[in-house]
Amino acid sequence: MNDVVKLLDENLRYISHEIIEDTLFIRVASEKLSLTCPSCSITSTKVHSRYERTFHDLPIQGKKVVYVINNRKTFAEQFLFLPYKAKKSTRLEQEIMKIAKNVSLLVAEKILNRGIAKVGKSTICNLLKKNNRN
Template sequence: MDEFIKMLDKNLEYKSHEIIDDTIYIKVESNRKELKCPFCCQTSTKVHSHYKRSFQDLPIQGKKVIVILNNRKMFCTNPDCPVL
């Protein structure tokens, strides 16, 4: 299953999956340790919060596939960032 998830994005890590009725729920997590601020482009490792996103992928053997992504939002630590 991990190879399948890596095909979607190399920065995703497979956590678990569950089949309920005609739907496969796949839980994944971002494995990035640092992210760039979209405004000043400085990298940060300081975690602000966690959030979940979900998206639908192509069916597998006639079952709907929903990928649930557990992601992190980071604080920008640059004092010169235009958004701060």
């Protein structure tokens, strides 16, 4: 079975297989220790999380084939100006806070949407709450 898996990719390692009804499930894992970010071409070895990814392949001996890959998510690069999972830069959040502290939410929303960034009232409220906790 390892030879069949290696036909797909030399970096895949066969783990196990199971036949359920008319389908052959083949479990594989990647042997790559580092991955390159497609955007910036930086190599990363840090594993963020793992998840299973499935895909179908050509049948083998009349059985449908489903590969289950133990896939790794890696971080390629993190930036100081962009907090983890943030949708807005730190500078933009500071500007939103500066405007929102001096006027009402409705006025702040109008000012921000006019020339700075598309921001809703709920986003402004969430930022105010987050910064008041600190």
